[in-house]
Amino acid sequence: MDTYELIKSRRSPRSYSDKAISAEDLEKMFDAARWAASAYNLQPWRFIYADKEKNPELYNKILGVMVEFNQRWAKAAPILIVTLVNTKNPRTGDALSHARYDLGLAVGNMMIMATSLGISLRNMSGFDANKAREVLNIPENMEAVTIIAAGYRGLPENLPPDMYKMETMPRERLELSEIVFNKVFDKE
Numbered sequence: 001m002d003t004y005e006l007i008k009s010r011r012s013p014r015s016y017s018d019k020a021i022s023a024e025d026l027e028k029m030f031d032a033a034r035w036a037a038s039a040y041n042l043q044p045w046r047f048i049y050a051d052k053e054k055n056p057e058l059y060n061k062i063l064g065v066m067v068e069f070n071q072r073w074a075k076a077a078p079i080l081i082v083t084l085v086n087t088k089n090p091r092t093g094d095a096l097s098h099a100r101y102d103l104g105l106a107v108g109n110m111m112i113m114a115t116s117l118g119i120s121l122r123n124m125s126g127f128d129a130n131k132a133r134e135v136l137n138i139p140e141n142m143e144a145v146t147i148i149a150a151g152y153r154g155l156p157e158n159l160p161p162d163m164y165k166m167e168t169m170p171r172e173r174l175e176l177s178e179i180v181f182n183k184v185f186d187k188e
């Protein structure tokens, strides 16, 4: 599959099968994230992951900070990943204004790597950041940004009816003409 087709084939499912992700593939996903570009090469991204089978205590801690809607489907995923950023430049102590952008680039790499391995990811902003700080002992200079469910896609039919409907809806995107311009904005 060429890169364009790979990118287009990526999906964020809510249905996951029981199949475990191998340690080798998980490492490839994190390594792909590691090679992302970042402002001043500060690499402000951090990840805490938990395997449902191997580390249920941590897995359940992560699951427990999600909003109830996300818990309902994410509990099927074999791996949960908390993404975090350093909010302060370790060299100067100044605020890292582009840290979340850098993390997004790293997660983008991770998603493409995962797709190439047949693994699906779904990002979540639906979680309680304060609760995450407490249960994961997140230090003051760091911030949890998303939680990612990772696994092999399962049968959508196993989802509750409301989620089944969302899972099987056609995928939509804005047109290129709505997001790309080669002129200044019109005055309002």
Ligand SMILES: Cc1cc2nc3c(=O)[nH]c(=O)nc-3n(C[C@H](O)[C@H](O)[C@H](O)COP(=O)(O)O)c2cc1C
Pocket: 010, 011, 012, 013, 070, 122, 123, 124, 125, 126, 127, 146, 171
């Ligand atoms: C930052 C971010 C936060 C998201 N939060 C949630 C969430 O809390 N729950 C959820 O079910 N999906 C969440 N999503 C998944 C998006 O809804 C999904 O990526 C989008 O509908 C596009 O679908 P696709 O990734 O399959 O193309 C989130 C995605 C991103 C990038």
